[in-house]
Amino acid sequence: MKPAHFDYARPRTLDEVLHLLASRPGDAKLIAGGQSLVPMMNFRFARPELLIDVNALTDLDYHRREGDALCIGALTRHVTLRDSALVRELCPLMAEAYRHVAHVAVRNRGTLCGNLCHADPASEMPAVMLATEATLVVQGLSGRRQVPAADFFQGVYATALEPDEMLVEVRIPVGQARLGHGFEEVSVRKGDYALTLVASLLGIRNGRIEMAAVALAGVADRAMRVPTLEAGLLGKMPSDALFAEVGAAASLALIPADVDHADAEYRRDLIRTLVPRALTRAAERAAFQPT
Ligand code: FAD
Structure with missing residues (x-):
């Protein structure tokens, strides 16, 4: 499909962009790379009356x-x-x-x-x-x-x-550069959006976890941190058993929806598997960071 008719502007300054946006509230959309917006317009999920191209900025x-x-x-x-x-x-x-x-x-x-x-x-x-x-x-x-x-x-x-x-x-x-990081994802094909993904940061001092950030995507209507999971890590010594425990707890606490290629049960399995993998990787890397 092709998009519906739209007007097009390519302003040269941020001020012009903002004036154009304000002149058509709700009817104008910015276009940067167009890699998500153009498909949305082609499928008529988005029908902006005015496209404001920001590529001159x-x-x-x-x-x-x-x-x-x-x-x-x-x-x-x-x-x-x-x-x-x-x-x-x-x-x-x-x-x-x-x-x-x-x-x-x-x-x-x-x-x-x-x-x-x-x-x-x-x-x-x-x-x-x-x-x-x-x-x-x-x-x-x-x-x-x-x-x-x-x-x-x-x-x-x-x-x-x-x-x-x-x-x-x-x-x-940038303080996080001293933390260990771990990122795990499963998608149908390389380069596709995730079925489920886990992004984690761990700080370890004197053998115990002093900072934990664990964010998941593909499990709800938006990416999310899981505070109870993070709280379950703080003050503890990193171990396979601990990471498996919090992964299992997260898979029970979260209620992913069925999507193409992955029903909720499969995505729960992914949470249970990917959380420990991401944390293990983060803990290995944190061990090599200066405290
Ligand atoms: P655009 O398409 O130009 O705009 C996207 C939206 O953001 C529009 O609503 C637009 O109005 C708005 N917008 C753009 N810039 C601004 C701004 N500065 N301020 C306010 N609003 C703004 N993404 C992934 O994360 N993971 C993937 O695996 C992945 N796979 C892809 C595979 C394919 C085949 C395709 C086509 C896309 C994929 N994408 C994936 C999406 C890709 O990352 C897009 O580039 C991105 O989502 C949009 O960036 P863009 O600059 O192209 O934005």
């Missing part, structure tokens, strides 16, 4: 360290982040997760920020944002606000963005 194509944060601009493509030595150094969890994201053609055009705004519940990067406790910087004509990742994802394709706002930057705390 090249000054938003950056990723750099600023103080204690890895900052990523709105126009930074998946391919740049996937291949980045800085990302591998400052956010190895993201680097590992990127091995599972889409295919070359999609990664060449798609942006991290577009991916987060699309908010697919089986996508890798929302889980990475939750585990790392990233902040999403959004801007409208009335100014900027900083939204914690935990508040940004609100359901299937739903976020905290107002219709007149743009996600301009992602800020990931």
